[in-house]
Amino acid sequence: MKLRIGHGFDVHRFAEQFDADKPLILAGVTLPESRSLLAHSDGDLVLHAVCDAILGALGKGDIGEHFPDTDASFAGADSSVLLAEVLSLAKAQGLALINADVTVIAQVPRLSPYKASMREQLAKLLGVAQDCVNLKATTTEGLGYLGREEGVACHAVVLLGSDE
Numbered sequence: 744m745k746l747r748i749g750h751g752f753d754v755h756r757f758a759e760q761f762d763a764d765k766p767l768i769l770a771g772v773t774l775p776e777s778r779s780l781l782a783h784s785d786g787d788l789v790l791h792a793v794c795d796a797i798l799g800a801l802g803k804g805d806i807g808e809h810f811p812d813t814d815a816s817f818a819g820a821d822s823s824v825l826l827a828e829v830l831s832l833a834k835a836q837g838l839a840l841i842n843a844d845v846t847v848i849a850q851v852p853r854l855s856p857y858k859a860s861m862r863e864q865l866a867k868l869l870g871v872a873q874d875c876v877n878l879k880a881t882t883t884e885g886l887g888y889l890g891r892e893e894g895v896a897c898h899a900v901v902l903l904g905s906d907e
């Protein structure tokens with residue numbers, strides 16, 4: 744069986760002011776938090792990290808090459824649509840997702856109340872059973888830019904395998 748592993752990382756900065764038109768969306772879940780992320784797309788950095796991990800496994804560059812932030816058609820883009828496009832690239836190479844392991848790093852907001860729904864939604868978007876997706880949340884114990892509550896970051900690792 745052909746196996747391919749990939750890693751992705753993304754970070755987005757918090758906007759100074761909350762913009763109700765740009766709610767905080769992580770792993771496809773809109774969180775009831777009064778914080779917005781600065782982004783050309785909807786700012787869902789969890790899905791961006793997962794897209795990059797899949798692209799990494801495929802040897803297909805990064806999300807910025809496929810969906811440039813200079814392209815007006817991606818303004819406010821629903822990141823789940825970008826993920827669906829990346830999954831179709833995997834399918835075209837005869838590869839399907841085996842599992843994904845995701846770590847979201849945020850000093851704020853506290854993600855524990857949302858982790859289960861984020862995991863559930865991520866599995867749904869990836870088209871796999873929930874036990875194929877793990878989603879962890881951590882802080883940086885107040886250290887660095889994430890600890891100063893300047894933004895949210897995410898690491899993702901995926902394993903793809905031949906789907907026949």
Ligand code: MG
Nearest residue numbers: 753754788791
């Ligand atoms: Mg991003």
